[in-house]
Amino acid sequence: MSHPQAAGEFLKDQAKAKWHDETLWFVRDKRDRISKTIPEWEDLRELASQIKDHVLSKLDSYLEEFERNAQKNGIKIHWAKDAEEHNQIVLSILQEQNCTAIVKSKSILTEECHLNPFLEKNGIEVVDTDLGERIVQFLNQPPSHIVLPAIHLKKGEISELFHEKLQTEKGNEDPAYLTHAARLHLREKFLSAKVAITGVNFGVAETGEFVVCTNEGNADMGVHLAQVHIACMGIEKIIPRRKDLGVFLRLLARSATGQPVTNYNSHFRSPSAGKEIHLILVDNGRTAQLAREKFRNSLKCIRCGACMNTCPIYRRSGGYSYGSTVPGPIGSILSPGLDMKKYSTLPFASTLCGSCSDVCPVKINIHEQLYEWRQEITKTHGELGKNLSMKLASGIFKSPLAYKLSGSLMRSALKTLPKSLIYHPINSWGKGRNLPETPQESFKDWYKKNRK
Amino acid sequence: MSSRESILQAIRSIPRAEKILPDTPDFKSQGELGVLFTKALEANKAEVMDRTQFEEWMEKNQSTRVFSYSEDFQKYSSVILPEDPHELENLQLAILEGQFGVAENGAIWLEDKELPHRAIPFITEHLVIVLNKTNLVDTMHQAYQQIGANHSGFGVFIAGPSKTADIEQSLVIGAHGAKSLRVVMI
Ligand code: SF4
Numbered sequence: 001m002s003h004p005q006a007a008g009e010f011l012k013d014q015a016k017a018k019w020h021d022e023t024l025w026f027v028r029d030k031r032d033r034i035s036k037t038i039p040e041w042e043d044l045r046e047l048a049s050q051i052k053d054h055v056l057s058k059l060d061s062y063l064e065e066f067e068r069n070a071q072k073n074g075i076k077i078h079w080a081k082d083a084e085e086h087n088q089i090v091l092s093i094l095q096e097q098n099c100t101a102i103v104k105s106k107s108i109l110t111e112e113c114h115l116n117p118f119l120e121k122n123g124i125e126v127v128d129t130d131l132g133e134r135i136v137q138f139l140n141q142p143p144s145h146i147v148l149p150a151i152h153l154k155k156g157e158i159s160e161l162f163h164e165k166l167q168t169e170k171g172n173e174d175p176a177y178l179t180h181a182a183r184l185h186l187r188e189k190f191l192s193a194k195v196a197i198t199g200v201n202f203g204v205a206e207t208g209e210f211v212v213c214t215n216e217g218n219a220d221m222g223v224h225l226a227q228v229h230i231a232c233m234g235i236e237k238i239i240p241r242r243k244d245l246g247v248f249l250r251l252l253a254r255s256a257t258g259q260p261v262t263n264y265n266s267h268f269r270s271p272s273a274g275k276e277i278h279l280i281l282v283d284n285g286r287t288a289q290l291a292r293e294k295f296r297n298s299l300k301c302i303r304c305g306a307c308m309n310t311c312p313i314y315r316r317s318g319g320y321s322y323g324s325t326v327p328g329p330i331g332s333i334l335s336p337g338l339d340m341k342k343y344s345t346l347p348f349a350s351t352l353c354g355s356c357s358d359v360c361p362v363k364i365n366i367h368e369q370l371y372e373w374r375q376e377i378t379k380t381h382g383e384l385g386k387n388l389s390m391k392l393a394s395g396i397f398k399s400p401l402a403y404k405l406s407g408s409l410m411r412s413a414l415k416t417l418p419k420s421l422i423y424h425p426i427n428s429w430g431k432g433r434n435l436p437e438t439p440q441e442s443f444k445d446w447y448k449k450n451r452k
Numbered sequence: 453m454s455s456r457e458s459i460l461q462a463i464r465s466i467p468r469a470e471k472i473l474p475d476t477p478d479f480k481s482q483g484e485l486g487v488l489f490t491k492a493l494e495a496n497k498a499e500v501m502d503r504t505q506f507e508e509w510m511e512k513n514q515s516t517r518v519f520s521y522s523e524d525f526q527k528y529s530s531v532i533l534p535e536d537p538h539e540l541e542n543l544q545l546a547i548l549e550g551q552f553g554v555a556e557n558g559a560i561w562l563e564d565k566e567l568p569h570r571a572i573p574f575i576t577e578h579l580v581i582v583l584n585k586t587n588l589v590d591t592m593h594q595a596y597q598q599i600g601a602n603h604s605g606f607g608v609f610i611a612g613p614s615k616t617a618d619i620e621q622s623l624v625i626g627a628h629g630a631k632s633l634r635v636v637m638i
Binding site (some may be wrong): 026057081135151153178183186244249261262264266287291409 | 454455456458459460462466468469470471472473474476477479481482492496497534538541554557558568570572573574575583591592593595596597599601603604605606607608610611612613614615616617618619620622624626627629632
């Protein structure tokens, strides 16, 4: 489905769409307020951006350094060139452990690799433990936002869902009550899981450690109780030195939710005695994006979600309208790199207002890259649409008479065209817009008359 | 070729000019550290108290299953550390010592040596962290200077009780980890 079509679906529930818009704006506003309490905010953004630029310029040697140090610490390192290999590695570790049920904490990478359906097909129960992720997992949906996975749902819907799945009281919509029910339910899962999977926010080359940030503490509940911890990490998550974490941890939560820091920031350097940590380094299109010079710095993204919260299109079209694991402005740059045809409408889902670039803590020039993708897409396979309009145009421009005629034809056509044609679903811009009033006479006629 | 080699090979084959690695300046926060630290913790729904307040609170509090890893408050400890952290499932209160606190955000650093089981601060129902008043730093930059290069298998910044806002963005304290955090400044 194209973005405009999917957005149309989302907009059918006008009240909910309005709420979605306002809630995300509220988060954006919190981010603004807290960023203004740090006088060096802009310096931090610049530093973060430069550190990431530096990492990308030496990614191969940092990955090797990270691997060397992590192995020294007793972490088992695996490499996966794509989603399939990543999933196979996870499965083989689980099989080695004779494990049939796992707990997982928020990891966008495992979503990207479609790990859940893969493991379920192989007879393994997967429980997402972040509350928002558990909610959408119950609904068989992917997250609609990278930081706020269930932001598209109202508490009434969650209440009903929990009534069905967790036998909560019918009609009780109190978020504290519902959260508590999920706590009890998930505790059982934490206590019985032998293997826990987490994502990775940062990998530190200098020490071979990795950092996981959560507010709920679900990553820690999972891994400290399990025998084996599997961490899934995109190769772009490397930073050079431990002290660089100072820059990134100051930016991440402030940009994401407007809080000074996440409540739990866990640094994993070696497993506890008798336990195992496996870390999978995943490419899955990242080296290809690295090779695209114009889009390279999209790999600097630290997944804070700020660009989504600020984007006027995201707020009004919902995460699902993007049809990709990472939605919103940054997703619209990353996804066409994975499949240009499938995601061809995403770079057009932007007003190019630049607000995404303004809030991005690592200073990715998001709106400029969206504009670049538009050009790439039109060049490579916008042929159909373009051909048609170009043919029309070239026919018109070739003959002065045709051009003159076309103007007057167009003026009357705009008046008489049936609404169904203008507001046709193919014409996504027709929605929510009215056509301009056409002038009575053409500019040429006006000029002739008024020239003295 | 192994996936490792093919990934590294793919990266190496991309022409890139080396960009500089900037050094991180020593950004400080503005204000009195103790005040900033307390404000940050309170904003995050944690409670800050002194020794007397804490002892008073312990008197009133009905917790029977308490584990203390703080020398100062050994007397409250009623649970013997089990070998398997799963057995801490019903722990009501854990009293741990923090190494230092960060004024800008209220985060407190603990490492393996402060954690007889890594699971303790998460699995316990309520958490108390004891911190020496003089062990405060300005921002995360000084925090990492303080941590330095020492090796610890696990380290964590804890900045408040477990919380979530996944249901209509309403803040709920007590998701999976500790339902409350009290910081005792001694
Ligand atoms: S692109 Fe920037 S603003 Fe958007 S999620 Fe990534 S880091 Fe955050």
